[in-house]
Amino acid sequence: MRQLCMPRGLANETLPRLESVICIARPVTRGEALYRGGDPFRYLYAIRTGAIKTVMTQRDGREQVTGLRIAGEPLGLDGLGSNAHTCSAIALEDSSVCIVPYAPLLELCRDIDTMQARLLALAGEHIARVEAQMMVNDSMSADERVARFLLDLSERNAQRGYSATEFSLRMTREELGSHLGVTLETVSRTLSGFQRRRLIELRGKAVRLVCAEALRAV
Amino acid sequence: MRQLCMPRGLANETLPRLESVICIARPVTRGEALYRGGDPFRYLYAIRTGAIKTVMTQRDGREQVTGLRIAGEPLGLDGLGSNAHTCSAIALEDSSVCIVPYAPLLELCRDIDTMQARLLALAGEHIARVEAQMMVNDSMSADERVARFLLDLSERNAQRGYSATEFSLRMTREELGSHLGVTLETVSRTLSGFQRRRLIELRGKAVRLVCAEALRAV
DNA sequence: CGCCCGATTGATAACGCTCAAGGCAAGTGG
DNA sequence: CCACTTGCCTTGAGCGTTATCAATCGGGCG
Known part of the structure; x- marks a missing residue:
């Protein structure tokens, strides 16, 4: 530690x-x-x-x-x-x-x-x-924001020795929306969309990145 | 200096x-x-x-x-x-x-x-x-963002000994839009709107804050 | 079991983006 | 000096993304 x-x-x-x-x-x-x-x-x-x-x-x-x-x-x-x-x-x-x-x-x-x-x-x-975060939130669509968040969190998990593909979002949809500058409904829809397209698997706050590549491509 | x-x-x-x-x-x-x-x-x-x-x-x-x-x-x-x-x-x-x-x-x-x-x-x-900027850009409408930018710039001008009510935007509408996370057209429309409502006077990049109070109230 | 918080999903509308046309001012060259 | 160019700004019309409002669902916990 x-x-x-x-x-x-x-x-x-x-x-x-x-x-x-x-x-x-x-x-x-x-x-x-x-x-x-x-x-x-x-x-x-x-x-x-x-x-x-x-x-x-x-x-x-x-x-x-x-x-x-x-x-x-x-x-x-x-x-x-x-x-x-x-x-x-x-x-x-x-x-x-x-x-x-x-x-x-x-x-x-x-x-x-x-x-x-x-x-x-x-x-x-x-x-x-923070500056990177600002750029993401200012110039990208809701989908991109959520995707970037997932990838960022994945990377940070990996850096600290945790799994890069399976982790917890940690926040409620509302908090996540607040963080990304969108509403909780949009977060929910976006995550559902990603799941439908088989980019992630989702159960509550638990996510599994199925295809990080596709996420990176928005 | x-x-x-x-x-x-x-x-x-x-x-x-x-x-x-x-x-x-x-x-x-x-x-x-x-x-x-x-x-x-x-x-x-x-x-x-x-x-x-x-x-x-x-x-x-x-x-x-x-x-x-x-x-x-x-x-x-x-x-x-x-x-x-x-x-x-x-x-x-x-x-x-x-x-x-x-x-x-x-x-x-x-x-x-x-x-x-x-x-x-x-x-x-x-x-x-930067964190304050991020918050502004994430959770406020275009009008609010532009208003906040004007007030922030005014304050910083005052801090450095320049006029708090008359100053230059310094950037083009496009740069301003990029900074605030909106398009240049929206910046233009918003500024025009403020002028119509007599909150500011505007000539190119030169602004004069007529009613900072009203700007603060969005 | 029933309650409650969080999440999902749908319908509608608004805000801001996109595309497009034109204006104004400054600079450039004939 | 005027025509022309160029960059920046303004304004309009239509459309799309996302917010808003609302109903429902589901899981955890008392």
């Missing part, structure tokens, strides 16, 4: 110092908020098990799912800029996260080059991910 | 070191690319004058404008994660930018706390901006 969190390519002797910074895991039960928009930004997180969605709320009350993070992925970068989180993080299943206090982490970064680089890289990866 | 770039709240004695890192300004002529997607990531930039758009291209050739940065704003953060830029930066007008080599900047960050904090804050602000 350790290598999935913050460090990667760290010299071994620095590990103890890192561990002195990382608090032990904290459990988050399904539906619970790890943090909420507006909360003071004090910690970064790494998901150990489970899945967590990030949600943004605007003045008028409309909510949107801005991201889905699964085991092995970092969380909380949205607070970097200010001293408050800009969105809420809510557990989709019972999960557990590593808590990394930000201030000590900064100290560590000052002493350890690779740590600093790693933190900035995480921020950069997140930027790239 | 200096205070608009990277440093803010820096001790005075650190300025010389910063200046030793920042290259002198480089001019970029209208239409020219400061960097392109895939280019190695070596520099960060701060826009001194002018305006620059960031553009992402996908496999199939479709392009999307992912951002608009004006004088005083940072640029190039999209390379942080990897060692290559994920999008292209193209000048919308003749502009000039400060060039900040990344490697020396990192050195500097290690020695100067506020510098490190500032860099991370810039990354965080960018994340927040």
